[in-house]
Amino acid sequence: MNQTDRPIANPLVVLREEFDDWAVLFNPDTAEAVGTNPVGVAVWKRMDGKRSLADIVSEIKTSFEDMPEAACQEITSFVDRLAGSGFAGLELERK
Amino acid sequence: MSGELKDEKAPEMPKVMRSPRNLDIELTARCNLRCRYCYFFNNPAVEYRDLPADEWLKFFDELGSLGVMSLTLAGGEPFIREDLPLLLEGIIRNHMRFSFLSNGTLITDKIAAFIAGTGRCEHVQISIDGSCAAVHDTCRGKGSFEGAVRGIRTLQRHGIKVAVRVTIHRNNVHDLENTAHFLLNELGLPNFSTNAAGYMGTCCKNADDLLLSTAERKEAMATLLRLSTKYPGRISSNAGPLTDARMWGRMEEARGKGEPAFHNGGRLTACGCPSTKISVRADGTIVPCNMLSHIELGHINQDGLAKIWEDSPALNQLRNRHTIPLTGFEFCSGCDYTAYCTGNCPGLAYSITGTVDHPSPDACLRRFLAEGGSIP
Numbered sequence: 224m225n226q227t228d229r230p231i232a233n234p235l236v237v238l239r240e241e242f243d244d245w246a247v248l249f250n251p252d253t254a255e256a257v258g259t260n261p262v263g264v265a266v267w268k269r270m271d272g273k274r275s276l277a278d279i280v281s282e283i284k285t286s287f288e289d290m291p292e293a294a295c296q297e298i299t300s301f302v303d304r305l306a307g308s309g310f311a312g313l314e315l316e317r318k
Numbered sequence: 319m320s321g322e323l324k325d326e327k328a329p330e331m332p333k334v335m336r337s338p339r340n341l342d343i344e345l346t347a348r349c350n351l352r353c354r355y356c357y358f359f360n361n362p363a364v365e366y367r368d369l370p371a372d373e374w375l376k377f378f379d380e381l382g383s384l385g386v387m388s389l390t391l392a393g394g395e396p397f398i399r400e401d402l403p404l405l406l407e408g409i410i411r412n413h414m415r416f417s418f419l420s421n422g423t424l425i426t427d428k429i430a431a432f433i434a435g436t437g438r439c440e441h442v443q444i445s446i447d448g449s450c451a452a453v454h455d456t457c458r459g460k461g462s463f464e465g466a467v468r469g470i471r472t473l474q475r476h477g478i479k480v481a482v483r484v485t486i487h488r489n490n491v492h493d494l495e496n497t498a499h500f501l502l503n504e505l506g507l508p509n510f511s512t513n514a515a516g517y518m519g520t521c522c523k524n525a526d527d528l529l530l531s532t533a534e535r536k537e538a539m540a541t542l543l544r545l546s547t548k549y550p551g552r553i554s555s556n557a558g559p560l561t562d563a564r565m566w567g568r569m570e571e572a573r574g575k576g577e578p579a580f581h582n583g584g585r586l587t588a589c590g591c592p593s594t595k596i597s598v599r600a601d602g603t604i605v606p607c608n609m610l611s612h613i614e615l616g617h618i619n620q621d622g623l624a625k626i627w628e629d630s631p632a633l634n635q636l637r638n639r640h641t642i643p644l645t646g647f648e649f650c651s652g653c654d655y656t657a658y659c660t661g662n663c664p665g666l667a668y669s670i671t672g673t674v675d676h677p678s679p680d681a682c683l684r685r686f687l688a689e690g691g692s693i694p
Contacts, residue, residue, distance in 0.1 A: 237413045239385040242333045249387050251413045252437055256387075 226313040230279070230302050231272035236310050238267060248310055255308060259301075262287060266298055267305075272314035276302060333593070334637065337384035337627055340595040342608050345374070345405065346394040347600035351421050353445075354457040354524045355487055355515035358394065363612035367601040371401045375408040377598075377618040382412025384624055388440065389416045392608070394600060397424035403432050410438055417481075418442040422469030423462060427476075434476040441479040444470050446510075447487070449496035456489040457515075457528070470505060482507055486538050486558060487515040487528040494541045502549055509551070512542060513558035516680065518609065518669045530559070532689045539563035540694035557663065566683045566693050569658040579657035586675065587640040588660035592633055596623070606636050609665025610674065639664065642675055649677060653684050 237249045246264045248257045259267070265286060269279045279302075280295045291297075305311040344358070347366035352359070359366075381389070389409060396418055399405065409416050415438045422444035433439050444466055448454040454463035473480050482501055484490075490497065501510045514535075515521050515528050530538060538559035546553050546560065555561045572580065589607075597608050602618040604626055605611045615633060616626045626633065644650040644659055653659070661667070662681030668674045679685060683693075 235413055237385050237387065239335075239337070239339070239387070241335050249385075251387070251410075251415050254415060254440070 225316045227316055228275045228277075229272050229314040230270045230274075230276060230306065230311050231314045232267060232270040232305075232311050233309060238264065240264065248305070250308075250310060253309060255310075257305070257308070257310060262290075262294075262298070263301055266301060270302070270305075270311055334627075335594060337386060337624060338594060338596045339387050340390065341381065341386060342390045342392060342595065342597040343374075344393055344598065344600040344608065345391050345396045345402075346399050348398045349393055349395040349421070350398060350424060351395065351459050351462055353421075353459070353520070355485065355519075355521035355528050357516065357518040357521065357609065360520045360523065361518075361611060364599060365601045365603075368399075369600065369602050369618075371404050371408075373602060373619060374405055377602075378405075378408040378412050378414070380619070380623060381414065386412075386414055388414055390419060391416055392419035395421055395424060397429065402429060406433070406436060406438075410436055414438070415440055419445075420469070421445055421458065421462065421466060423465030425469035425472050427472055430472045430476040430478060434478050439478055441481040442473055443481040443483055444473075445485060446470075446482045446497070446501060447485055448490045448493050449500040453490050453493045453497075457487060467505070470507075474506075480507060482510040484510060484512045485515055486512060486530065488530060488534060489528070491530060491534045491538050491541075494538065494545065498545045498549060498553065502552055509554060511554045511556070512560050513555060514538070516557075516663075516666050516669070518666065522669070532686065532691045535559055535562070535686070536691050536694065543694055562681070562686075563694060566686070569655050569683055570693050572658050573654050580660075582640075582660055583658045584644055584656055585640055586642045586644070586661040586664070586677065588662045588678075588681075589636075589639070589664050592636045596627065596633075606633055607665060609663065610636075610668060612668075613674075636664070636674070639675055644677060647677060649679065649682075655683050659683070 235250065235252055237251065239247045239249060241247060244261045246259050248259060248267065262283060265283055266279055269282060276299060280298050283298060284290050284294060302311065346368050348368065397420055417440040420442055446454060446466055447457060451463035470480050484497055501507050514530060517525055517529065521528060539562055542553065542560040543563050592606050597605050598618055599605055599611055604615045604618060606613050613632050615630045644656045644661060650656050661677035663678050664674045666680050667676045667678040670679050
């Protein structure tokens with residue numbers, strides 16, 4: 224099966240929304256944690272294996288005011304980082 | 319004047335997580351040993367009663383929903399619970415990690431294999447109080463050394479991280495060199511930590527026999543500093559003689575040079591635990607800390623943890639403890655070290671003085687020096 228471009232959150236990972244809109248993603252299998260901001264939380268919550276990365280970026284741009292031009296690249300980097308450390312993957316094609 | 323607090327305005331309460339990151343869970347009130355300095359037993363405020371597994375499992379579901387990251391499982395002796403695998407499955411199911419505080423004697427191959435198989439165990443902390451049975455067993459009972467070492471070797475065979483804690487008291491203070499050699503060279507542990515028997519629980523009954531005298535404390539401080547140089551980075555502490563030696567050394571140096579107050583000095587700032595963690599007694603009573611088990615905040619599965627965490631007046635009072643200046647205490651009156659002092663552990667302060675919002679006399683540098691102590 225081939226991978227799609229639809230990121231999917233590792234269901235084991237815990238999202239802890241802390242204070243000042245700061246949040247932590249915690250992988251209990253590896254004890255690794257990633258700190259993130261409200262945009263990262265919004266991205267994380269949309270990583271359901273149904274939305275493509277482009278869909279997510281589009282939704283984020285409409286949800287947050289004053290998104291910088293580099294938002295697309297930053298979100299892509301964030302998702303790549305999560306995928307590279309086992310926090311997320313890409314949904315597989317279903318036939 | 320140097321050493322004074324420049325800003326007498328009380329600091330704001332530290333930011334508090336939306337839910338605790340970690341919980342200390344006393345899984346059981348049972349223990350197969352009766353250690354002479356145990357903080358857990360002989361606490362008149364505590365009801366020594368175990369909860370059935372289903373109560374804990376329901377509570378673990380609540381913790382999972384709150385995003386709690388890890389649990390420290392203690393007791394009593396947590397490995398005495400026959401249903402431990404069932405409880406661990408509940409923790410794993412709720413996306414948490416765990417660690418243990420144990421005497422090591424009940425750890426079998428079977429449970430070690432189970433723990434290793436979960437992949438979620440941070441470490442198992444085993445208490446070792448000497449280099450041999452003749453020293454270790456004086457406070458922990460005959461056969462306890464052999465059992466603890468057997469437990470460590472069992473954990474090592476299964477690839478589980480072992481964290482050893484050495485509690486220093488009158489019967490092992492002269493054995494520290496041998497103990498370090500035994501743990502680091504013979505058992506091959508990467509490191510170990512130390513503290514000291516404190517005036518709590520059972521130790522209150524045996525204080526005269528166990529608590530370090532000023533001279534013994536001085537000896538322990540000097541020995542541990544020397545051993546820390548001999549074994550760099552392999553001996554740690556959060557309390558006890560090694561921490562005293564390092565902290566008091568910094569305080570004396572700052573006072574001598576007339577340095578400004580430490581950023582956390584001059585107030586009861588020592589304990590930050592209530593901002594990140596909370597504890598549960600074996601009977602299910604939620605308390606701020608195992609060392610403050612008389613402060614009852616609620617009961618698991620009856621009072622929501624999130625509400626307690628956010629709204630408990632007693633917990634918020636503890637969180638505000640850091641605003642209390644040491645200069646307001648008669649105990650600290652005229653002390654040259656106030657600007658560098660944090661007041662130390664509220665649990666020990668309560669046990670010794672009967673008041674939580676008080677500096678711990680056990681950690682008082684001025685008192686230590688007045689009683690003939692010196693900083694190595």
